[in-house]
Amino acid sequence: MMIIREATLSDAEGIAKVYVDSWRTTYKGIVSDVFLEQLSYKKRTESWIENIQRLDNYVVVAENDDGQIVGFADGGKRESNLIEHSGDLTAIYILEEYQGKGIGKKLVGKLSEHFKKLGYKKIFVEVLEDNKSRLFYEKLGAQYCETTKITIQGDELNLAIYKWENINSLLTPR
Structure with missing residues (x-):
């Protein structure tokens, strides 16, 4: 049984572990190995403490039966997003061994419930x-809009x- 809930400050370390481990599996061969090797659980924990505390940000986690965080999603509204009544799914990561089990859909659903309360009608993801x-x-029904460039x-x-x-x-079906 997977629990999907809003993140608390005590989740920052677990989120950081999922983030770093997911980057190392997901982006291997896409992003430089040097960059991936330099990812730090400690630095990521500090940044997730900040992210969880931000009022304009919402973080949800997926927790397994042992209380271990195995995935998370993060969202809000990017400064670059000037579209009215819209928000951004800014991160979603799930440990490789938990992928393909419907956790991502549940995380996106929980985040979308929050976005709906904020009056968002559209969601963007990069x-x-x-x-x-x-x-x-x-x-999940997302439509491609455009491609831009990013430097990593x-x-x-x-x-x-x-x-x-x-x-x-x-929205998560009830």
């Missing part, structure tokens, strides 16, 4: 074009932007 998880967004560790990569026109399609 994903590296070479990241196979973009298929997850497509499966000196490498210029394509960043695909997707959107859900209608937030209601993402």
Whole structure:
């Protein structure tokens, strides 16, 4: 049984572990190995403490039966997002061994419930074009909008932007 709930400060370390471990499996061969090796649980824990405390940010976690955080999603409204009544799914990561079990859909659903309360009607997500998880967004009904560029560790990569026109399609069924 997976528990999906809002993150608390005490979750920062678990979120950081999922973040670092997921980056190392998801982006291997996409982002430089040097960059991936330099990711630090300690630094990521500090940044997730900040992210959880931000009032304009919402973080949800997936917890397994042992109380271990195995995935999370994060969202709010990017400064660059000037579209009225819209928000952004800014991160979603699930440990590799827990992927493909419906956890991502539940995390997105929980985040979308929060977004709906904020009056958001559309949701955007940015994903590296070479990241196979973009298929997850497509499966959830996201529509491709455009591609832009991002630089990570000196490498210029394509960043695909997707959107859900209608937030209601993402809400967790009761």
